[in-house]
Amino acid sequence: MSLASVDPLPSEAEAAPARAAPGLPRPALALLSGVLLVLAVAPFVLVFVISFGQNEDGAAWHWALVLENYQRFFVGLDYPDTFSTLYLERLWNSFLYSVLGALIAVALAFPFAYALTRRSRATQTLWLVLLLSALSLSEVFVVMGWDILLSNKSGLPMVFRETGLTQWLKDVGAFPILREWGLATPRNVRFKPSVFATLVSLTYIVWPYAVILLYAPLSRLDRSQIEAARTMGAGPFTVVRTVVVPAVRLPLIGATLLLFVYLLGVLVSVTVFAAPPEHTLTVSIADAVRGSALNAPFGAAQSVVLLVVASVFLLASLWLTRRAEATR
Amino acid sequence: MVPAGLRLDRVGVDYGAVTAVGEVTLDLAAGGLTALLGPSGCGKTTLLRVVAGLERPSRGRLLLDGTDITALPAEARRFGVVFQSFALFPHLSVADNVAYSLAIAGVGRTERRARAEELLRLVQLGGYGARRIGALSGGQRQRVAIARALAQEPRVFLLDEPMSALDAKLREEMQVELRLLQQRLAITTVVVTHDQREAMTMADRIVVMSAGAIEQVGTPAEIYHKPASAFVASFIGRANRLEGRVCCGAIETAAGWLRPKGGLRFIEGAAVQAMCRPERVWLRPATEPGENRLPARVVFVRDMGHQREIHLGLGLDAQGERLIADVPATDTTPFAVGDSVTAEIAPEALLVFPGQGTERPLEVAR
Numbered sequence: 001m002s003l004a005s006v007d008p009l010p011s012e013a014e015a016a017p018a019r020a021a022p023g024l025p026r027p028a029l030a031l032l033s034g035v036l037l038v039l040a041v042a043p044f045v046l047v048f049v050i051s052f053g054q055n056e057d058g059a060a061w062h063w064a065l066v067l068e069n070y071q072r073f074f075v076g077l078d079y080p081d082t083f084s085t086l087y088l089e090r091l092w093n094s095f096l097y098s099v100l101g102a103l104i105a106v107a108l109a110f111p112f113a114y115a116l117t118r119r120s121r122a123t124q125t126l127w128l129v130l131l132l133s134a135l136s137l138s139e140v141f142v143v144m145g146w147d148i149l150l151s152n153k154s155g156l157p158m159v160f161r162e163t164g165l166t167q168w169l170k171d172v173g174a175f176p177i178l179r180e181w182g183l184a185t186p187r188n189v190r191f192k193p194s195v196f197a198t199l200v201s202l203t204y205i206v207w208p209y210a211v212i213l214l215y216a217p218l219s220r221l222d223r224s225q226i227e228a229a230r231t232m233g234a235g236p237f238t239v240v241r242t243v244v245v246p247a248v249r250l251p252l253i254g255a256t257l258l259l260f261v262y263l264l265g266v267l268v269s270v271t272v273f274a275a276p277p278e279h280t281l282t283v284s285i286a287d288a289v290r291g292s293a294l295n296a297p298f299g300a301a302q303s304v305v306l307l308v309v310a311s312v313f314l315l316a317s318l319w320l321t322r323r324a325e326a327t328r
Numbered sequence: 329m330v331p332a333g334l335r336l337d338r339v340g341v342d343y344g345a346v347t348a349v350g351e352v353t354l355d356l357a358a359g360g361l362t363a364l365l366g367p368s369g370c371g372k373t374t375l376l377r378v379v380a381g382l383e384r385p386s387r388g389r390l391l392l393d394g395t396d397i398t399a400l401p402a403e404a405r406r407f408g409v410v411f412q413s414f415a416l417f418p419h420l421s422v423a424d425n426v427a428y429s430l431a432i433a434g435v436g437r438t439e440r441r442a443r444a445e446e447l448l449r450l451v452q453l454g455g456y457g458a459r460r461i462g463a464l465s466g467g468q469r470q471r472v473a474i475a476r477a478l479a480q481e482p483r484v485f486l487l488d489e490p491m492s493a494l495d496a497k498l499r500e501e502m503q504v505e506l507r508l509l510q511q512r513l514a515i516t517t518v519v520v521t522h523d524q525r526e527a528m529t530m531a532d533r534i535v536v537m538s539a540g541a542i543e544q545v546g547t548p549a550e551i552y553h554k555p556a557s558a559f560v561a562s563f564i565g566r567a568n569r570l571e572g573r574v575c576c577g578a579i580e581t582a583a584g585w586l587r588p589k590g591g592l593r594f595i596e597g598a599a600v601q602a603m604c605r606p607e608r609v610w611l612r613p614a615t616e617p618g619e620n621r622l623p624a625r626v627v628f629v630r631d632m633g634h635q636r637e638i639h640l641g642l643g644l645d646a647q648g649e650r651l652i653a654d655v656p657a658t659d660t661t662p663f664a665v666g667d668s669v670t671a672e673i674a675p676e677a678l679l680v681f682p683g684q685g686t687e688r689p690l691e692v693a694r
Contacts, residue, residue: 224415227382230402231409232429232480242428246419 044307051300061296069301087284087302091309094264094280101202101266102259106252108203109210114244116211117218128215134208143268146201150191150273160189182275193275201269206259213258217251218244253321257314264310281306332393332483332516333358334379339388341374348374350540351388356484358393359514361507363531365521367563371540373488376520380486381405392483408482408515412489414473416461422448422472423457429480447475450509467498474506478513485510485517491526503529524564528552536560558601558681567603568651570642571683574598579680583622583642583649588678599683608677609653611638611663612670620675624651626667631657638663640671 024032054064071077076084116127149155160166166188169175178184182194191197221244229239245252270280281302288299334356341349349371356362364372377383379390381402390398397405416425424431426447427440435443441457448454451471456464464472470490477485490506491499507530510517521527527534528548536543536551536559544556555561562569572581574594579586579602586602594600617623627650628639635657642648651671655662663669 222413222415224411224413225417227380227402228409228411228415228476229417229428229432230382231380231405231407232476233403233406233432234428235403238432242432243417246417249419 047300047303050297051304053297053300055295055297069298070305072298073301073305087281089277090279090281090284091305093274093278094282094306095309095313097198097202097266097270097274097280098260098263100199101206101263102256104199104203105206105210105259106214106256109207109214109255110245110252113211113214113218114240116215117221128212131208131211135212139205139266139268142205143201143272146197146204147192147272150197150200152188152190152192156191157189192273193278194273195278197273198270198278201273202263202266205266205269206262209262210255210259213255214248214251217248221247250321250325253317257317261310261314264306334484334516334518335391336375336379337389337391339375339378339385339390341371341378341383342386347540349378349385352542353388354535354542354545356516356518357532358516360532361510361517361519361530363519363521363527363534364537365524365527365534365564366537366543367522370537372520372522372537375537376486376488376518379484379518380407380409405484406480406482407484407486408477408480410470410473410477410485410487410490412492414469414493416469416472416476418461420461421457422453422459422461422464425461425472426457426475426479428476433480443479444475447479448472450478451475466494467502470494470502474509478515482515485515487517487519489520489522491521491523499526500529506530528564534564536563538563555603555679558603558684561603561679561681566606566652567679568606568609570602570649570651572600572602574600578619581622581649583624584617585619586622586673586678587619587675588680589675592680594680594682601681601683603679603681604673604677606637606652606654608674609651610672610674611653611655612672613662614668614670616670620673620678622651622671622673624648624669624671626663626665626669629663629665633657636663640669642671 049063050061051069052065052067053061054066054068055061068077071079073087076082076086078084116124119127150157152158157166160169169178169184169189175184178189179186181196182190183196184190225243225247226239229243234242264280265282266280267282267286270278270283271286274280284293285299285302285306287293288295288302293299336352336354336356338351338353339349340347340351352375364375366372374383378385381397381400381404385398388398389396392405417428420428423441423444426444427435430440430443445454445457448456451474453468453471453475456468456472461469461472470493473490487506491502494502503526510530519527519530531548533545534548534551535545538559544551544560546554551560551564555564558569561567570579570581570583570586572579572586574580574592574596576596577587577591579588579592579600581602588602592600612621622642624640624642626638627641630637630639636655638653638655640651640653642651653671
């Protein structure tokens with residue numbers, strides 16, 4: 001057979017359709033993408049549009065293009081006669097609880113995950129299974145457990161009183177401080193409602209997520225870097241500070257941001273453990289949409305503000321992280 | 329700084345029921361370069377980690393200039409270690425990597441910078457201090473790792489397979505450079521390698537290890553020319569091996585008789601293996617029978633540029649054991665595939681060891 005008689009190889013352009021053949025046909029793919037896009041975006045668009053609607057008596061509302069819901073949120077409905085920052089304070093509470101909860105969870109999860117990666121494979125597997133099981137617990141279940149544990153009559157306060165710990169706290173003069181922090185009555189310690197109980201509950205909910213998010217990058221850490229630092233005189237804490245934390249700084253930031261966003265939406269913990277003045281925007285939204293207030297357009301406006309604030313915060317964090325990486 | 333001498337006194341490491349290092353006693357001369365050489369899994373890296381303080385020995389002691397340092401943690405030993413992966417910190421610049429140990433020791437920033445630059449110049453990377461680790465080539469990273477390990481003025485310098493991540497040409501260059509640097513600084517140095525060429529190039533002394541035990545300790549020349557066992561002979565360089573039996577003061581092999589210089593230390597009838605280096609096999613163009621002369625036929629010729637490898641099939645029909653002879657490369661090819669030749673092995677080049685599978689050498693006490 002001469003070379004001329006051999007069929008030429010198909011060009012790249014000719015070969016391309018053949019490679020695409022096993023996938024879905026292009027129109028079907030476009031349709032599927034469109035449906036997914038609509039399903040993903042439609043709820044957000046709807047909430048955005050409703051936020052400009054008007055409430056009616058009896059939980060009804062109608063389409064409109066008014067700014068009264070946003071006015072109520074930022075300055076109050078009776079502005080300029082009166083000025084109300086109630087919802088801005090709730091937004092601040094949301095932000096504060098989410099940031100603190102995420103930071104505490106990550107701070108507690110990091111040493112645990114780091115220690116876990118240094119254990120045997122069997123121990124690691126056991127803990128990961130336990131953590132994944134903990135993730136399956138609903139927030140309601142977790143809150144119920146903590147509610148019992150922190151309840152004034154049968155929980156930790158009772159243990160404090162019965163074991164004499166309360167008296168000891170009084171004797172050493174710690175009680176006035178606890179009372180100042182809202183963690184004690186004149187007679188005994190009291191954990192709920194309090195910021196402390198809310199943060200404990202929030203941290204408990206997201207801690208397993210934090211461990212799982214940090215476990216993978218810590219497992220991939222080059223052990224020889226840690227050993228190299230040790231041979232150069234670094235003790236265990238210095239190794240963690242100068243080698244381990246910088247090596248996983250991006251996963252640490254990522255985990256904190258993810259948990260922050262997650263905690264913005266947490267409802268039950270705040271409802272049960274936080275005093276009404278410390279309630280978050282999520283509680284207020286739930287009230288507006290399904291609770292006592294029944295004002296869907298105002299609930300939608302609050303949701304939009306929360307979404308925008310969360311997005312701005314996330315984008316700013318990502319920008320700062322990238323800038324820090326670029327200037328290294 | 330006065331170089332330190334290190335002694336490993338019956339050091340052993342067990343991982344559960346598995347013994348990684350049996351019981352090693354070894355003296356590392358002050359200021360010398362010792363290579364731990366052996367195949368993968370022989371325990372050489374474990375031994376280096378014990379010396380570095382990264383692994384606690386299950387038994388034995390480690391003495392530095394006579395002081396027991398077995399329980400001393402790695403961070404307190406002041407031993408410089410270059411890891412196989414180099415283990416550089418990607419979040420730090422080149423200079424900060426080099427100055428890491430100085431920062432830990434609390435040395436001021438200005439002094440740290442000056443010292444880092446000095447060390448970088450020492451490894452021919454002057455002016456690279458501000459660069460990121462990710463921007464360096466493999467060879468440059470290795471130099472940074474060396475400079476970093478030297479920054480704390482280590483009492484002992486340890487290198488774990490330092491050339492394995494480099495390409496062949498760079499590896500050869502770095503072997504020479506590292507040896508010159510070590511001689512200049514006169515630091516007691518231990519290099520772990522599985523590359524016998526690397527060990528021969530760099531080391532004053534080579535410790536050949538196998539299955540968690542030392543097979544032989546000696547200078548490169550001793551290890552090569554006077555291997556203590558068949559394992560050492562086959563692991564260091566290339567070696568031809570012929571199975572045989574002791575008979576009448578000589579070795580009877582399938583291809584012919586071999587008589588080493590100085591006689592045999594084995595009892596009559598003992599199974600032995602005779603070994604010789606390819607460069608000690610001389611080829612004669614025609615069949616010339618005689619002692620230490622084996623009839624053979626050329627089955628393959630491999631041109632290596634500076635020399636030729638002649639692969640031989642032993643026996644008149646070339647169906648016997650294989651033998652390799654190295655001959656100098658010349659313009660003309662003296663031997664071609666199919667030629668009948670005589671392979672002559674000089675008596676002084678013959679190394680005789682117990683036969684494979686022999687539980688104990690059937691040696692005659694001398």
